[in-house]
Amino acid sequence: MKLKNMLGRLLLSGLCLTAASCTSNIKETDRMDAFIQQMAATHQFDESELNELFQSVQIKENILKTISKPAEGLPWHKYRNIFLTESRINGGVKFWQENAQALAAAEQQYGVPAAIIVAIIGVETLYGQNTGNHRVIDALSTLAFAYPPRSQFFLGELENFLLLCRDEHINPLEPTGSYAGAMGIPQFMPSSFRTYAVDFDHDNRRDIWHNNNDVIASIANYFSRHQWQPGQAIAFPVKAKGEKYKAILKPDLKPDLTIAELQSFDVDISASLPINSKIKLLAFEQEQNKELWAALDNFYVITRYNHSPLYAMAVYQLSQAISNKKASIYEENHNPHFLFHSDQLRYGADRKNPDL
Template identity: 60%
Template sequence: MKINNIVFAWLLLTALLLTAGSASAEVAETDSFKQFIHNMVKQQHFNESELRQLFKAVQIQQPILDAMSKPAEGKPWFQYREIFMTEARIAGGVQFWKDNEAALKAVESQYGVPAEIIIAIIGVETKYGAYTGKYRVIDALATLGFAYPPRSEFFLKELEQFLILAREEHIDPLQPMGSYAGAMGLPQFMPSSFRGYAKDFDMDGKRDIWTNSADAIASVANYFVRNQWRPGGPVVFPVTARGDTYRQALSKGGKPDVGVGELRRLGVDVPTQLAAGETVKLLAYQQQVGEDLWVGLHNFYVITRYNHSPLYAMAVYQLSQAIAARKLS
């Protein structure tokens, strides 16, 4: 059997980096590492000897590579939904709302993003700060940048952004903790997102998305606004369909790509408040028996800018609605 060259290279590199039975190893002096150091010195004006000294304390970790092979988004909807639509997460969202009501009200007024959407993002990402990650961010990004070729380009860019971030924010790069993918804080921002969207909402001179709820709340809202969130706009509508010709309109992603009029022609019963000329996204979610159909609008697509999975976006939406309903009850 012929092994894909990229996969073979990945396996070989991992074997070199991690000795048998070891969960971690130092960053090896590979061509990739040398090029990264060179770029950071020439393009970002870092000190080479200081960088090399820093990376002596960085660890390539096998558990991070293992976690990358089994993301939650690989589950069918009926299993994925159960992870997030729990009593604990709904009740936790209501409590988070009560604990941060002033900040949420101010942010919603300033940015136009509903409080329940912001809360649901933080709830799905970290269960309101309970699980912000157990890996050093620099270890996660270095592991995936230097030892995971399928996405090394992306993670090396994020490693670069993280080191710049640490310099800008006067943070010891060995200290911040995050997910196995290097996502940080209550909202799980990647370093590039932190640099682009994080806010110092309480004006204390720090953009603290790890322990400052107000900063985290405003940062999520700013992320949405910068991705063209439409205040007051709908997110999704449940729909039904006659026959199976509607399947012609199913496609990957979350960006609206089919007209309401076309869906109606294909037998989809779209809500009457949506004009025939409006563009939407037909979404199918697998249940244990059959599937649920929804149409996503522009704001649904904006949620997928936070995480590109339509499963993720629907989990955020449904959790947000459950939290809002519980708060009113």
């Protein structure tokens, strides 16, 4: 792109408010131009078409502010309260009931429990209610060109986004998502979409924005491809004597300790597990103390969706809460003792009011 056109674009966008911001924006545009040239050379995009496309792209200051304060920076007891709410639990039961057939089919095909799939959707977007209102191309461009700490990652995601738009015949200016460019009901990043999204109902579209069948199967496929172990435990609380356990609290999340090794650090394992199980000891901050959990391989798989133990624990506990609520509703509706009690109440009301 010629320098005259480049400066004209900056001035028209209203971004050059100070000399410092002008310098920054010129650097952003230089990075954008280099990216466009790379896409043309590597993937045979038309360079002039990409230049025209990126003239409509906006660098968003609010995205840069938001990414510096992720929710995962909260202590567990505050983070948990965001996701373990009655509305999210009840919404999960409703979503499960409305999509029971697709959830059962996905669980059968991929081995991933319906409750985990539902909880992922609940944590990510409140069952599709909050999918984000940023244009994906704006979010990815902002972080690729104006956020140096993770620019390489987001350059890769921007590359994948343009490729998926070409493959799926989508206008790149239309998809919306989160401030980080996560898309649709399951909040897939573009690279995840290209690798794991599934056309579950065979309509020749992988629609994670509107089609719950595709959403459910895509999440199940993601977990299956990350080595979900059907029928295996996820995590369980443990107790420890003294403070020896602190030596095995490490930031990496992959299970790396045996039962015997945990016990040697005075951690009490009361659950019945296969003797060769690998475990990661995790501490979650409560208001007055720390809660210790033994996390297994399936817990680690959840962290492949979002690399945060807080996130994985929220998903796990929400899945349990949804399952328990769904089971209690089923019990109420199918327990003859409950039905008899309801009839008794109705009979008593009838006697008081003959018109009922």
